Amino acid sequence: MKDTIMKKVLFLIAVLTATTLFSSVEASAAMKLYKVGDIAIENPWARATADRAKNGAAYLTIKNNGSTMDRLMAIQSPIAKIASAHQSLMQDGMMKMKPIKSLNVLAGGTVLFKPGSYHIMFMGLKEPLKKGASFPLNLVFEHAGKITVMVPVLKIGSMGNMHKMKPKL
Ligand SMILES: [Cu+2]
Secondary structure (H helix, E strand, O other): OHHHHHHHHHHHHHHHHHHHHHHHHHHHHHOOEEEEOOEEEEEEEEEOOOOOOOEEEEEEEEEEOOOOOEEEEEEEOOOEEEEEEEEEEEEOOEEEEEEOOOEEEOOOOEEEEOOOOEEEEEEEEOOOOOOOOEEEEEEEEOOOEEEEEEEEEEOOOOOOOHHHOOOOO
16 A cells, blocks of 8 residues: 555656656747847747648747837748738638738737737748758847847647647637
């Protein structure tokens, strides 16, 4: 009886240790932070694409630590002909997406790019996005100016660190 309890305790310790290790790795991945002026870009990532895919998507978080609104004006990357901000939304029961010409980031505000919501859309990919690779992405803000971030490519269908984010509903 005692032996069984001991085994359970040991098992629990093993699980907790594994969980701690795992989350510290995740946390360091989430700590990737880039700054220009009052704008901070956190944790950029992209999804790997299928071999012949011409489109891809990347996600990140934009924070405005300043006291005035800023605006994301342009996005550019050498990996694709066109990079732009898109928004996914449900329309008549269908998931659709539309381009956003300029995106406001309120003073003290945060804009979360994540699957099913805001995303950075790449059209005319020069080559597929391969898991484990990374590529530069330039974001131009009206006030803060230009910032270049490195975007790691995660596996196809990855949801990034979604479990760390607040659920939308
Ligand atoms: Cu899109």
